[in-house]
Amino acid sequence: MPGAADAQWTKPKRFDRNLVVIGAGSAGLVSAYIAAAAKAKVTLVEANKMGGDCLNFGCVPSKALIKSAKVAHQMRHADRYGLEAVEPKVPFSAVMERVHKVIAEIEPHDSVERYTGLGVEVLQGYAKLVDPWTVEIALSGGGTQRLTTRAIVIATGAQPFVPPIPGLADVGYLTSDTLWERLRDRPEVPRRLVVLGGGPIGCELAQSFARLGSQVAQIEMAPRVMMREDPDAAGFVEASLKADGVQVLTGHKAVACGTDGDDKWIEVEHDGGRDRIVFDEIIVAVGRAPRLKGFGLEELGIKVDRVVETNEYLQTLYPNILAAGDVAGPYQFTHVAGHQAWFAAINALFGDLKRFKADYSVIPWATFTDPEVARVGLSETEAKENNIPYEVTRFGIDDLDRAIADSSAHGFVKVLTVPGKDKILGVTIVGEHAGDLLAEFVFAMKHGHGLGKILGTIHIYPTLAEANKMVAGQWRRAHINGFLLSLLERFQTWRRG
Ligand SMILES: Cc1cc2nc3c(=O)[nH]c(=O)nc-3n(C[C@H](O)[C@H](O)[C@H](O)COP(=O)(O)OP(=O)(O)OC[C@H]3O[C@@H](n4cnc5c(N)ncnc54)[C@H](O)[C@@H]3O)c2cc1C
């Protein structure tokens, strides 16, 4: 695809920069860091907040909120640990203050000062592509600056998608972009909360707000929450949401919003009928749309269907303009944005000498509900849909000593392997710290190790990580050679004389 598209433009004879990176979220920060480490002259441009969505509106605040909600949950269920259960008082503004304190504490990692110190020039402003080698920046402090550059990395991220539901804009809604500021000074949690969407954002937020005291109705049009995961994994999350008091309305499509006196309502379609749910606040979490418009992609003829169209080297139509992170897809995770950034930066700087294909062979992720759901590689549903032969080994975490001691004995480790072999095709873990437990399998898959290697590795007793060894042991027991066993039995009989 990359090729002669730049022929219609006049290429500058010399360049101000080796690289200009647009957007200082996870993808942009890492791209700029790598370029600076490779001694390139690099400028990083950010229109809003350094750190992008992950730090300011995404991973960091959501995980901080999840922690407060979990403590509230544990207080409420303290009797499970032999303590007196108490209904927690929730001064919500203090919870939100903690969320903002957590952001502030992590902020220096992504700050202008840190990146300047690393050798990156940081400009605060809105960047626009003028031609394939020129970026114009409307500086936040006023004025504009034009830079010519050999290469450009587009790392403009994504933003909440707001569906065109009649009346939604009029009743007012929150998204992950706005809720952290808009709810900041509230003394109490929203009393009646609707969460629209049953994906990772919807599930993490619905559970957190329910645990902090909101009456939550979660609306999902698909037949179940967490559609990307296997039904058995999603089922655990749904049961847990319900146990926390969330009214989980799967198979419900939101069709209209409005007001009735002081009450706001949303109308949902279900089984051919319609229901109304009254609420005080609604959080819209039905997906995130890449930021593609308004900064020159269209003018340059770069295709933007759902994401910026790139090849396997992350190059656009113009080989010197690359994209990474949510704007490039196909995944929307901070660690994938960082992973792509290495390929984008290296291919941007050295692509005419040597290029590297972005490697998506082993991509892990986790949803931080309680229980967490973590996955790498194939799910069982995907294996079936794609007719990929597989065997399943499943270890129930309800049987794990440490989980029993912690009163968190629920969930499972499910491993898909090549039939008759210990080669791992995919792993789903549901349970406490599933995201951390998965790391061993990610490493194994990345480096071609099978379940045998995991079984042969010492795991500390008693830890949750032993679940990984247990599942490997289970696989081994199911694959013992019967002929060898009978030989062994005869050998032992013979030895007894
Ligand atoms: C509530 C929530 C929870 C999440 N939790 C997790 C999680 O637990 N784990 C995980 O891996 N991922 C999580 N994510 C996803 C994660 O936040 C994103 O995948 C990640 O932030 C993508 O990084 P990025 O660099 O591609 O984009 P962004 O972080 O969106 O950064 C893009 C930046 O570009 C800037 N920009 C855009 N256009 C211009 C322009 N023309 N000029 C200058 N600057 C511009 C924007 O202001 C923005 O700061 C979560 C997301 C949300 C919303």
Ligand SMILES: NC(=O)c1ccc[n+]([C@@H]2O[C@H](COP(=O)([O-])OP(=O)(O)OC[C@H]3O[C@@H](n4cnc5c(N)ncnc54)[C@H](O)[C@@H]3O)[C@@H](O)[C@H]2O)c1
């Ligand atoms: N822990 C994590 O890593 C984490 C956490 C949050 C977000 N993220 C990232 O952010 C992305 C976006 O998350 P998300 O949860 O917003 O999106 P999503 O696309 O994963 O889920 C949105 C859900 O909303 C439903 N939906 C859409 N329109 C609807 C309507 N009108 N009525 C009812 N339901 C409707 C969809 O069926 C879908 O299940 C994720 O895909 C993920 O990559 C990651």
